[in-house]
Amino acid sequence: xxxxxxxxxxxxxxxxxxxxxxxxxxxxxxxxxxxxxxxxxxxxxxxxxxxxxxxxxxxxxxxxxxxxxxxxxxxxxxxxxxxxxxxxxxxxxxxxxxxxxxxxxxxxxxxxxxxxxxxxxxxxxxxxxxxxxxxxxxxxxxxxxxxxxxxxxxxxxxxxxxxxxxxxxxxxxxxxxxxxxxxxxxxxxxxxxxxxxxxxxxxxxxxxxxxxxxxxxxxxxxxxxxxxxxxxxxxxxxxxxxxxxxxxxxxxxxxxxxxxxxxxxxxxxxxxxxxxxxxxxxxxxxxxxxxxxxxxxxxxxxxxxxxxxxxxxxxxxxxxxxxxxxxxxxxxxxxxxxx
Amino acid sequence: xxxxxxxxxxxxxxxxxxxxxxxxxxxxxxxxxxxxxxxxxxxxxxxxxxxxxxxxxxxxxxxxxxxxxxxxxxxxxxxxxxxxxxxxxxxxxxxxxxxxxxxxxxxxxxxxxxxxxxxxxxxxxxxxxxxxxxxxxxxxxxxxxxxxxxxxxxxxxxxxxxxxxxxxxxxxxxxxxxxxxxxxxxxxxxxxxxxxxxxxxxxxxxxxxxxxxxxxxxxxxxxxxxxxxxxxxxxxxxxxxxxxxxxxxxxxxxxxxxxxxxxxxxxxxxxxxxxxxxxxxxxxxxxxxx
Ligand SMILES: Cc1cc2nc3c(=O)[nH]c(=O)nc-3n(C[C@H](O)[C@H](O)[C@H](O)COP(=O)(O)OP(=O)(O)OC[C@H]3O[C@@H](n4cnc5c(N)ncnc54)[C@H](O)[C@@H]3O)c2cc1C
Ligand SMILES: Cc1cc2nc3c(=O)[nH]c(=O)nc-3n(C[C@H](O)[C@H](O)[C@H](O)COP(=O)(O)OP(=O)(O)OC[C@H]3O[C@@H](n4cnc5c(N)ncnc54)[C@H](O)[C@@H]3O)c2cc1C
Numbered sequence: 351x352x353x354x355x356x357x358x359x360x361x362x363x364x365x366x367x368x369x370x371x372x373x374x375x376x377x378x379x380x381x382x383x384x385x386x387x388x389x390x391x392x393x394x395x396x397x398x399x400x401x402x403x404x405x406x407x408x409x410x411x412x413x414x415x416x417x418x419x420x421x422x423x424x425x426x427x428x429x430x431x432x433x434x435x436x437x438x439x440x441x442x443x444x445x446x447x448x449x450x451x452x453x454x455x456x457x458x459x460x461x462x463x464x465x466x467x468x469x470x471x472x473x474x475x476x477x478x479x480x481x482x483x484x485x486x487x488x489x490x491x492x493x494x495x496x497x498x499x500x501x502x503x504x505x506x507x508x509x510x511x512x513x514x515x516x517x518x519x520x521x522x523x524x525x526x527x528x529x530x531x532x533x534x535x536x537x538x539x540x541x542x543x544x545x546x547x548x549x550x551x552x553x554x555x556x557x558x559x560x561x562x563x564x565x566x567x568x569x570x571x572x573x574x575x576x577x578x579x580x581x582x583x584x585x586x587x588x589x590x591x592x593x594x595x596x597x598x599x600x601x602x603x604x605x606x607x608x609x610x611x612x613x614x615x616x617x618x619x620x621x622x623x624x625x626x627x628x629x630x631x632x633x634x635x636x637x638x639x640x641x642x643x644x645x646x647x648x649x650x651x652x653x654x655x656x657x658x659x660x661x662x663x664x665x666x667x668x669x670x671x672x673x674x675x676x677x678x679x680x681x682x683x684x685x686x687x688x689x
Numbered sequence: 690x691x692x693x694x695x696x697x698x699x700x701x702x703x704x705x706x707x708x709x710x711x712x713x714x715x716x717x718x719x720x721x722x723x724x725x726x727x728x729x730x731x732x733x734x735x736x737x738x739x740x741x742x743x744x745x746x747x748x749x750x751x752x753x754x755x756x757x758x759x760x761x762x763x764x765x766x767x768x769x770x771x772x773x774x775x776x777x778x779x780x781x782x783x784x785x786x787x788x789x790x791x792x793x794x795x796x797x798x799x800x801x802x803x804x805x806x807x808x809x810x811x812x813x814x815x816x817x818x819x820x821x822x823x824x825x826x827x828x829x830x831x832x833x834x835x836x837x838x839x840x841x842x843x844x845x846x847x848x849x850x851x852x853x854x855x856x857x858x859x860x861x862x863x864x865x866x867x868x869x870x871x872x873x874x875x876x877x878x879x880x881x882x883x884x885x886x887x888x889x890x891x892x893x894x895x896x897x898x899x900x901x902x903x904x905x906x907x908x909x910x911x912x913x914x915x916x917x918x919x920x921x922x923x924x925x926x927x928x929x930x931x932x933x934x935x936x937x938x939x940x941x942x943x944x945x946x947x948x949x950x951x952x953x954x955x956x957x958x959x960x961x962x963x964x965x966x967x968x969x970x971x972x973x974x975x976x977x978x979x
Contacts, residue, residue: 424834449855453836456821460790460828465939468819471976478943492943494976497818498705503976504945511939552833556861568856571978595978628977649977662955667968671960679962683969688979
């Protein structure tokens with residue numbers, strides 16, 4: 351049976367978080383479909399890379415280890431993937447909606463004439479009946495994604511073409527070890543058989559990458575805390591909520607000034623401007639210098655003991671109550687009821 | 690150095706950044722008519738990169754290619770107001786329902802009618818939000834691609850040097866021409882309209898727009914042929930009909946839910962377990978979380 355494939359990104363020998371998140375999702379999909387989970391890593395100096403991915407339930411790991419594959423450039427990675435997918439015919443192929451995945455995915459999908467759904471927030475298995483032909487399809491990948499600037503959510507399917515390809519942003523899926531003892535098979539790709547000089551026309555002449563650090567700008571969900579959180583220790587509650595929801599923690603200036611949180615996370619006029627899908631403001635009064643940095647959030651939940659806090663004017667859900675009581679309840683409900 | 694031939698791909702999009710309540714119909718579908726149609730923001734950044742090359746390399750021409758309904762000719766005029774030399778509107782019912790693959794196929798067929806050294810796109814359109822069309826056009830034309838471009842730093846006539854803005858850093862790459870470049874919103878903003886060009890081109894019309902024009906327009910076009918914008922239908926490009934529109938689109942939209950509608954009425958909760966559970970359930974159901 352045709353496998354579920356995940357393209358794993360690697361930077362300085364470490365598999366990216368987004369790829370591990372996709373392996374977790376891919377494992378669940380493969381199990382549901384009763385097929386293997388396969389992963390592919392392309393880069394240089396990849397000794398022992400299987401140790402990083404097997405615990406996530408990978409059955410087969412394809413490794414292309416060659417100087418021409420690092421740093422990432424479009425054409426060599428595309429060619430390797432297109433040839434491998436042509437041979438292995440995966441039914442599903444997932445990659446990160448990152449600057450690599452969004453460069454690579456469309457190119458691969460075009461070469462294979464398969465559909466690609468960008469920026470999915472949820473992936474499920476389901477059936478589909480074509481309205482015109484009446485033809486029924488079982489076990490398709492539902493690719494659920496926001497579009498129209500986040501104003502609509504579309505469920506997209508790919509009835510005829512394979513693989514069904516999707517990209518997903520970092521932090522959207524949960525990363526979870528499948529089994530520390532899980533062992534897969536490593537298959538080495540002979541890179542020489544794939545690449546020639548025409549694939550190497552784009553040259554990287556300069557490169558400055560920062561180590562992965564907080565990136566609240568890109569976070570789909572932000573749990574922001576204000577002075578009302580009360581202490582640095584209490585902020586842990588916010589980190590916990592952000593972790594279960596797959597989001598990041600942000601803060602008001604008063605919270606940063608009080609030392610509850612680092613400045614990198616400050617949101618507002620003198621901090622970062624964010625536009626997440628969901629903004630949860632905890633113990634933030636909602637002064638204009640703060641709301642200037644978050645008012646374009648698609649949805650806002652305000653948790654405040656003051657029923658008349660200005661933040662409430664921006665909120666879709668106004669929760670009048672103590673954040674120390676409300677947040678644990680939200681975490682508890684989510685843990686119990688999410689898939 | 691010889692002047693470059695540059696084609697900018699630009700899309701007319703509904704302004705999804707200013708979505709009001711009337712933007713959604715009662716059945717939950719998008720009411721496009723209620724949203725102003727604008728030049729896709731990152732395509733303006735793309736246009737600016739093209740115009741800068743035109744400023745510095747003598748003999749360079751910049752043309753816009755857009756696919757859309759008749760009124761998308763507005764995009765070509767807008768680009769000409771800012772310094773583009775002209776443009777092409779690709780418009781036909783045969784393209785309706787295209788996903789990114791069918792869109793890029795149609796655009797690549799139209800590009801085969803043109804000469805180009807550089808094809809410059811925006812990174813992403815604000816309605817479909819996929820950022821897929823640029824790389825797919827490149828693949829269809831077997832050209833190398835440089836995505837996330839922030840600055841086209843140098844062009845020696847054969848090779849372009851481009852600074853890319855990535856999530857976690859920057860990269861400078863060199864790429865031989867012809868190639869496809871997709872430009873990031875972090876690139877320089879587009880120059881404003883030039884009053885002289887506005888005067889010159891404000892009466893320019895595409896074929897469909899000209900259907901409603903009066904005799905004065907046709908008299909004017911006789912004198913000034915540049916007021917007639919080139920419009921292509923499916924018959925003007927060489928394509929395989931099965932690869933166009935709905936039939937050429939592997940992805941199908943199964944269903945669409947609107948998010949704004951239920952959102953902007955604030956719900957006030959006092960924080961009881963039942964209320965919080967109901968809220969969390971709603972958020973999971975409408976895919977805000979989970
Ligand atoms: C709710 C919804 C979800 C969708 N999801 C997907 C999906 O996941 N996968 C998919 O394949 N399709 C999807 N589509 C279809 C997609 O929006 C259309 O194919 C659209 O024509 C092109 O995609 P885009 O708007 O994402 O453009 P992008 O790929 O984001 O555009 C990138 C650049 O390509 C150029 N460009 C794009 N379109 C044109 C044009 N018409 N004329 C000239 N230049 C252009 C511009 O320079 C633009 O900046 C979806 C459509 C809807 C309504
Ligand atoms: C030039 C300038 C630039 C600025 N730039 C920024 C900026 O970039 N970002 C920014 O955030 N601010 C900025 N500020 C500061 C801004 O004006 C406010 O002072 C600040 O946002 C207030 O932070 P806060 O809401 O956390 O604190 P407060 O205003 O003190 O609000 C605390 C809130 O917590 C609530 N609360 C208390 N206990 C609880 C509890 N147990 N549970 C729930 N709720 C509780 C209270 O009811 C209150 O509403 C700037 C100010 C100036 C003058």
